[in-house]
Amino acid sequence: MNAPALPAETLRTALAGLLDGLPPRQASRAVERLIASYRGATPTNAPILRDRADAAAYAAYRMPATFEAVRSALEAFADAVPGWAPGGHLDLGGGTGAAAWAVTATWDGERPVTVLDWAEPALALGREIAAANPALRNVQWQRSRIGAALTLESTDLVTVSYVLNELTAPDRTALVDAAAAAARAVVIVEPGTPDGYARVIEARDRLIAAGFRIAAPCPHSADCPIVPGTDWCHFSARVSRSSLHRQVKGGSLPYEDEKFSYVAAARFPVEPAPARVVRKPQIRKGQVLLDLCETEPSLSRATVTKRHGDLYKAARDADWGDAWPPAP
Numbered sequence: 001m002n003a004p005a006l007p008a009e010t011l012r013t014a015l016a017g018l019l020d021g022l023p024p025r026q027a028s029r030a031v032e033r034l035i036a037s038y039r040g041a042t043p044t045n046a047p048i049l050r051d052r053a054d055a056a057a058y059a060a061y062r063m064p065a066t067f068e069a070v071r072s073a074l075e076a077f078a079d080a081v082p083g084w085a086p087g088g089h090l091d092l093g094g095g096t097g098a099a100a101w102a103v104t105a106t107w108d109g110e111r112p113v114t115v116l117d118w119a120e121p122a123l124a125l126g127r128e129i130a131a132a133n134p135a136l137r138n139v140q141w142q143r144s145r146i147g148a149a150l151t152l153e154s155t156d157l158v159t160v161s162y163v164l165n166e167l168t169a170p171d172r173t174a175l176v177d178a179a180a181a182a183a184r185a186v187v188i189v190e191p192g193t194p195d196g197y198a199r200v201i202e203a204r205d206r207l208i209a210a211g212f213r214i215a216a217p218c219p220h221s222a223d224c225p226i227v228p229g230t231d232w233c234h235f236s237a238r239v240s241r242s243s244l245h246r247q248v249k250g251g252s253l254p255y256e257d258e259k260f261s262y263v264a265a266a267r268f269p270v271e272p273a274p275a276r277v278v279r280k281p282q283i284r285k286g287q288v289l290l291d292l293c294e295t296e297p298s299l300s301r302a303t304v305t306k307r308h309g310d311l312y313k314a315a316r317d318a319d320w321g322d323a324w325p326p327a328p
């Protein structure tokens, strides 16, 4: 059921042309202004993406990373709901459409898609970029404000990526409740920081209270075993760096790792992983140490040695965020 990686390459090409014609200094300045806005006191009363230059800077600079983070979360979700594919998708606070692209990279075919955001320049640019993706030909780009007054039509899948951070606490609650009421499946992605994780856990609790079951990353729908304040559950997605990235951030690495926290939940039966690797595995001579979140629920460290045969080989290939043990 998984779709080809094609949308990732198409997106990269579509974004590469975005800043063509814009002097590099101007592009860097737009990105720096954006970074400063995001570092500043959010939530805001008005959109941060105010014009085309802001939206283009966001798309060129952040969209590849948010796309990869959402794609990673959706892949884990898809593994937990084999045979299911969304018949419709609503992306709340969708901006330039990263999650809409990620859905097309996860499941084949076309479906009705709505991207909702209050920033018209982001929606306009999202529509332009989406012209490169045949599966996004009929997206509705809807300008609406997320808040207590928001009402949503029923759909199969709601995504909320990198948005909770920009909302007040009451608007966050209203958003998660509205998503839970409208959708059969909800996937929420936030930056992989202690605060991002805290917002994900808050949303996770609300989804469970609304009758959802957790499909990923947790192997269970019980309380998270992490003692608040001691750690935070997050994962990492590799992102190719564009020349704009290198220009703004310096450095020569061709990639960077986007850290994210997420929760994927559904109203229908799910098959979560038996356990999940929650840190980068440590490969030692003749053994691999895996930090796992398990069904119990509990956090534990498994030591897999050569004596474990095929499981040892699998452990050497295991990645942070993978299900454990891997599906046969």
Ligand SMILES: C[S@@+](CC[C@H](N)C(=O)[O-])C[C@H]1O[C@@H](n2cnc3c(N)ncnc32)[C@H](O)[C@@H]1O
Pocket (backbone or CB within 6 Å): 047, 048, 049, 062, 063, 066, 067, 092, 093, 094, 095, 096, 097, 098, 099, 116, 117, 118, 119, 122, 144, 145, 146, 147, 160, 161, 162, 163, 166, 167
């Ligand atoms: C960091 S961007 C994330 C965009 C996109 N979801 C992604 O993952 O790339 C946050 C988005 O949330 C939107 N947003 C923030 N507050 C909003 C509100 N109250 N109503 C509607 N959209 C909002 C912003 O306009 C922006 O497009």
